[in-house]
Amino acid sequence: MAALSLLNWRRVLSFSGPVPRSRHGHRAVAIRELMIIFGGGNEGIADELHVYNTATNQWFLPAVRGDIPPGCAAHGFVCDGTRILVFGGMVEYGRYNNELYELQASRWLWKKLKPRPPSTGSPPCPRLGHSFTFHGNKCYLFGGLANESEDSNNNVPRYLNDFYELELRPGSGVVGWNIPATKGPLPSPRESHTSVVYCRKDSGKPKLYIFGGMCGCRLGDFWELDIESMSWSRPEPEGISPLPRSLHTANVIGNKMYVLGGWIPQALASMESSAHDNEWKCTGSFSYLNLDTMEWISLSPESQDDKKNSMPRPRAGHCAVAIGTRLYIWSGRDGYRKAWNSQVCCKDLWYLDTEKPPAPSQVQLVRATTHAFHVKWEEVPTVEGYLLQLSLDLPSPTLPAAQTPVASEKPSPSSQENVTPVALLSAKQLQSLQESGVLTQNMHVNVFLPPGIRLDLQGQTNSNAVHTVQVPASTNSLIQNTTETQPSDMKVITAEKQSDMGGFSESNAVFHSPSVFHLKTLDPKISTNLGELHDLNPQTVIPEASASCTVHSTQAMQSTVTKTDSQWYDVGIFQDNNTVVTQFYLLPEERHNLSNKEENTDIPDNSLLMKQDLMPGSVYRFRVAAINGCGVGPFSKVSEFKTCIPGFPGAPSAVKIIKNLDSIRLSWEPPSSPSGIILEYSVYLAIRTTQLPEENPNQLTFMKIYCGLRTFCTVSTAQLASAYVDCTSKPAVVFRISAKNEKGYGPATQVRWLQDSNKNRKEGKHTE
Numbered sequence: 001m002a003a004l005s006l007l008n009w010r011r012v013l014s015f016s017g018p019v020p021r022s023r024h025g026h027r028a029v030a031i032r033e034l035m036i037i038f039g040g041g042n043e044g045i046a047d048e049l050h051v052y053n054t055a056t057n058q059w060f061l062p063a064v065r066g067d068i069p070p071g072c073a074a075h076g077f078v079c080d081g082t083r084i085l086v087f088g089g090m091v092e093y094g095r096y097n098n099e100l101y102e103l104q105a106s107r108w109l110w111k112k113l114k115p116r117p118p119s120t121g122s123p124p125c126p127r128l129g130h131s132f133t134f135h136g137n138k139c140y141l142f143g144g145l146a147n148e149s150e151d152s153n154n155n156v157p158r159y160l161n162d163f164y165e166l167e168l169r170p171g172s173g174v175v176g177w178n179i180p181a182t183k184g185p186l187p188s189p190r191e192s193h194t195s196v197v198y199c200r201k202d203s204g205k206p207k208l209y210i211f212g213g214m215c216g217c218r219l220g221d222f223w224e225l226d227i228e229s230m231s232w233s234r235p236e237p238e239g240i241s242p243l244p245r246s247l248h249t250a251n252v253i254g255n256k257m258y259v260l261g262g263w264i265p266q267a268l269a270s271m272e273s274s275a276h277d278n279e280w281k282c283t284g285s286f287s288y289l290n291l292d293t294m295e296w297i298s299l300s301p302e303s304q305d306d307k308k309n310s311m312p313r314p315r316a317g318h319c320a321v322a323i324g325t326r327l328y329i330w331s332g333r334d335g336y337r338k339a340w341n342s343q344v345c346c347k348d349l350w351y352l353d354t355e356k357p358p359a360p361s362q363v364q365l366v367r368a369t370t371h372a373f374h375v376k377w378e379e380v381p382t383v384e385g386y387l388l389q390l391s392l393d394l395p396s397p398t399l400p401a402a403q404t405p406v407a408s409e410k411p412s413p414s415s416q417e418n419v420t421p422v423a424l425l426s427a428k429q430l431q432s433l434q435e436s437g438v439l440t441q442n443m444h445v446n447v448f449l450p451p452g453i454r455l456d457l458q459g460q461t462n463s464n465a466v467h468t469v470q471v472p473a474s475t476n477s478l479i480q481n482t483t484e485t486q487p488s489d490m491k492v493i494t495a496e497k498q499s500d501m502g503g504f505s506e507s508n509a510v511f512h513s514p515s516v517f518h519l520k521t522l523d524p525k526i527s528t529n530l531g532e533l534h535d536l537n538p539q540t541v542i543p544e545a546s547a548s549c550t551v552h553s554t555q556a557m558q559s560t561v562t563k564t565d566s567q568w569y570d571v572g573i574f575q576d577n578n579t580v581v582t583q584f585y586l587l588p589e590e591r592h593n594l595s596n597k598e599e600n601t602d603i604p605d606n607s608l609l610m611k612q613d614l615m616p617g618s619v620y621r622f623r624v625a626a627i628n629g630c631g632v633g634p635f636s637k638v639s640e641f642k643t644c645i646p647g648f649p650g651a652p653s654a655v656k657i658i659k660n661l662d663s664i665r666l667s668w669e670p671p672s673s674p675s676g677i678i679l680e681y682s683v684y685l686a687i688r689t690t691q692l693p694e695e696n697p698n699q700l701t702f703m704k705i706y707c708g709l710r711t712f713c714t715v716s717t718a719q720l721a722s723a724y725v726d727c728t729s730k731p732a733v734v735f736r737i738s739a740k741n742e743k744g745y746g747p748a749t750q751v752r753w754l755q756d757s758n759k760n761r762k763e764g765k766h767t768e
Contacts (some may be wrong), residue, residue: 007286007299008629012349017059021344022049022316024247024333027077029084031105033381035321035328038078038086039072043344045092047071049103052330052349052413054323054382071099074192076132078139082106083172093208094152096126096145104173115166116176124164124179129191129214135206135227139166142210145191159189159215166201173361184232187223190215193544193722194250196226196257198291209257209291216282218265220244222289239296240651242287249320251327253354256288263316282334284314288617312350320551326382326628327352354627357383361729363639364621367651368747369673370616370644376578377636378729383626387604388571389635391621413481516603528675566621570606573627603627617645640679642747649674649739649746651679652711657753664720668749669739676741682707684732684748685715686724700724731755 026040033055037593040046047070052059075089084103090096100113117123130144141164148156163182167175193213199206206224212218220241248262286300300311318332328351334344361378368374377386398540531535569584614620619642623635644650650671658665670678684702701724706713723733731750738745 007311007352009350009352010537010629012057012311012351015052015057015059015349018050018061019059020048021046021329022331022347024331024345025073025090026319026331027313028074028319028321028328028330029077029079030321030323031079031082031327034105035323035330036084036105037319037330038077038084039075039089040317040331041073041090042332044070045073045090047236047763051109054326054328054351062107062108064103064110065738067112068111069099069112070097072097074128075659076139076141078134080134080168083135085132085168087132087139087141087166088124088144089733090128094147094149094155096128096147098124098126100166100174102174103284110740111172113174115174118164118179121179125160125164127191129193129484131158131193131195131210133195133197133208135208136196137170138166138179138465139168140164140195140197140208140225140227141166142195143187143190143213159191160190161186161456162395180230182225182230185234186232187221188215188219190219191244192246193219194248194259194700195586196252198255199253201255201292207291211250211257211259211289212242214246214263218244218246218263229617236296236297237289237294240298241296242285242298245283247316249318249329251320251322252291253322253325253327254291256290256354258286258288258320258354260284260286260320260327260329261315261318261332263313282314283318283429312348318346323383325353325355325357327354327765346389349630351382351629353382356508356630356633357628358582359385359634360577360624360636361628362637362731363388364641364652364752366639367653367749368644369642369650370646371579371614372582373620373622373641374578374613375641377658379577380626383628385575385627386572386577387573387625387627387632388579388581389568389623389625390571390581390622390640391566391568393619408758456612530576543666557576568603568623569612571622572606573603582615583613585609586612605634614643616643618643644747647675647743649676649678649741651747652739653736653749653750655737655749655751656737657751661716664715665712666706666715666735666737666751670711671739671746672742674739675743675746678709679740679742680709681711681739682706682738682745683713684736685719685722686726686736687722688724700726700734725755726752 020037021042023040023046026037028037030036033053033185035052035054037050037052038048044205047068049062049064052060069086070091072086072089072091076085078085080104084105086101086103088096091331102111102113103109104111115123117332124141125146127144127146131140131142133140133142141162144160146158148158160172163180163186165180166177167178169175174206187210190213193210195208195210197208198204206227208227210225220243222235222237222241223230224235226233242259243264243265245262248259250257250259252258261279261283264283264285266281272710276341284300287296287298289296312329313334315329315332315334318329320327320329328349330349332346334346356404357380360380363375363377366374372506375388379483380386454663479618567587569587571581571584574578580756586609607697619640621638621640623638625635626633650670650673652668654669656667658667659669666683668681674719682704683706686700687703689701703722705715705719720733725731726734730752733753735751735753736748737751740746
């Protein structure tokens with residue numbers, strides 16, 4: 001059960017643009033990040049259309065045109081894609097209407113519609129306070145309040161429980177009204193109730209749910225309509241149902257129907273006994289109904305005076321919309337004195353994140369240099385920021401017990417050639433294997449050490465061991481997110497083990513560039529109990545889990561390689577979905593020992609932590625999570641990139657793609673750091689292959705389509721016909737462009753040319 005203390009309502013205090021005057025009886029819908037509000041009343045009926053952009057916190061009044069409807073209150077207001085339908089409502093005191101209007105929000109164009117009347121019966125009469133709910137290609141109208149008197153000044157209320165379908169045409173227009181034949185008892189007449197549609201997980205069938213309302217007294221009953229069979233029923237949810245109410249809101253987010261505010265009977269609110277509902281009050285209570293389990297959960301009580309500054313105050317006749325998993329509410333009245341002119345309207349805008357945000361897309365590389373990455377990722381709606389993390393860890397081993405390498409009498413002289421990877425170990429794991437004498441015969445061990453790591457392998461090792469330290473003289477990577485093997489041109493330092501030392505003769509050497517440590521042993525035993533990952537020297541400037549090694553076997557065998565729990569370091573919290581990474585935060589001891597299974601999802605405070613610079617020629621893994629009022633959401637899939645090596649050219653920049661009739665034109669700017677004279681550029685196109693996607697979904701195959709000195713090239717339609725469309729985020733054709741100087745090729749800039757339904761688009765820019 002959610003507790004009141006877990007709710008984190010946020011009041012929007014910083015916004016711009018023309019703010020609409022406060023009101024009640026208005027309605028709102030959401031189109032992507034826009035909250036669109038129409039109608040309502042407060043010192044007259046409002047007829048303006050107001051829009052609030054939740055991404056920019058900006059109010060604006062769109063320039064509407066066409067058949068602009070009169071202002072109305074307590075009307076029906078639904079959204080289908082980018083079109084909005086308005087039906088009925090009160091146009092002035094005592095006078096209601098039954099007119100239907102359509103707004104094409106993409107053009108802000110109003111149009112009055114004339115639906116065909118039902119084949120049997122009359123069309124809906126003028127009304128207010130009805131429910132108007134969209135699902136599929138239909139709107140469902142139920143109930144409301146009609147005026148029996150022809151004199152608008154002499155209001156004779158009649159509560160309704162009639163039920164209509166309105167069939168829509170695709171995109172624009174309507175077919176007409178229909179009165180469906182339903183089974184079971186109808187809900188009693190009412191107005192100012194709520195109605196939502198949800199497809200239950202157990203059946204997959206769409207159900208329409210009605211809650212509360214007013215019919216001379218407040219109602220608290222709950223009804224269900226099976227839309228396929230048109231059968232009414234009255235479920236009895238478990239839990240404590242909200243008090244009877246009207247003029248509340250109900251919104252579906254996920255599988256929950258959130259009910260907020262409204263009018264409730266004064267007697268029930270104060271737990272007094274009364275047979276009459278002649279006194280009522282506004283409430284700020286907040287509950288949800290799990291529509292799969294049919295259980296009510298109360299999130300805030302009726303009395304919340306001590307929380308008045310941290311959550312919305314009681315109100316009725318407000319509007320509420322769901323944008324993603326965030327619930328927005330605006331305005332409404334906070335009191336009622338049985339007189340039209342004694343109402344006080346709220347002027348505030350609030351939102352509540354109902355659950356943590358979803359995982360963003362994978363981090364994408366825009367550009368890499370020797371000490372920095374420019375990265376980006378797809379935006380997540382309604383979030384307050386993003387937590388970006390990196391890891392220096394390498395994979396670690398899982399050794400199949402049934403496939404242990406077979407020992408031979410003597411190592412073959414050529415056994416060091418073409419070895420097969422078996423497992424991956426850390427420096428500490430290697431030490432454990434040495435001390436216990438469990439390394440397999442003819443096993444070749446590579447220890448990868450990031451810059452600055454101190455290697456200390458003094459201890460008990462096999463007397464036949466030979467230790468070799470290899471320091472790369474130079475490395476190069478054409479593609480930044482591709483892990484490459486170590487080059488053959490390496491400086492080699494070899495030290496035979498001295499039996500009286502029991503360790504490497506240069507055990508305390510500090511290597512200031514990426515290093516590889518090789519170990520050979522003749523011991524035939526092996527162990528898979530590898531211990532914990534950590535560096536051996538407490539003075540190291542790189543966090544513990546960054547030293548790793550690779551074990552190779554001379555036997556040809558199948559192996560299982562898995563990822564262990566990596567140690568992740570915070571890069572920072574960012575408002576935008578892109579940043580330039582040059583440093584990361586080193587972890588304090590209490591967070592350093594935290595495994596992924598115990599990962600803290602609270603928003604971190606790194607203000608007092610030390611920072612570590614990125615190093616040239618190093619591989620870093622990235623992930624990102626979105627943050628909202630509920631905390632840090634799940635992390636994205638991991639991406640891996642490599643910083644540039646000094647002396648090689650940087651990546652080309654400012655890539656543009658212009659579409660022509662029978663080709664496209666790619667152009668780019670030279671690298672900002674050419675490190676000499678650029679000799680040529682190469683452009684590659686990701687192409688389709690016969691390889692099944694499930695075999696390696698993240699591995700793309702590229703074909704070179706250009707090589708030359710010009711900073712532009714043309715890609716023909718024939719070449720594009722073989723292109724692979726990458727759908728890891730938005731569908732896109734992928735290009736890579738790299739520059740070459742006298743040392744060789746530098747890193748590539750990856751270009752994702754987005755593919756969409758707009759066939760008239762002339763220009764695209766890379767998103768990676």
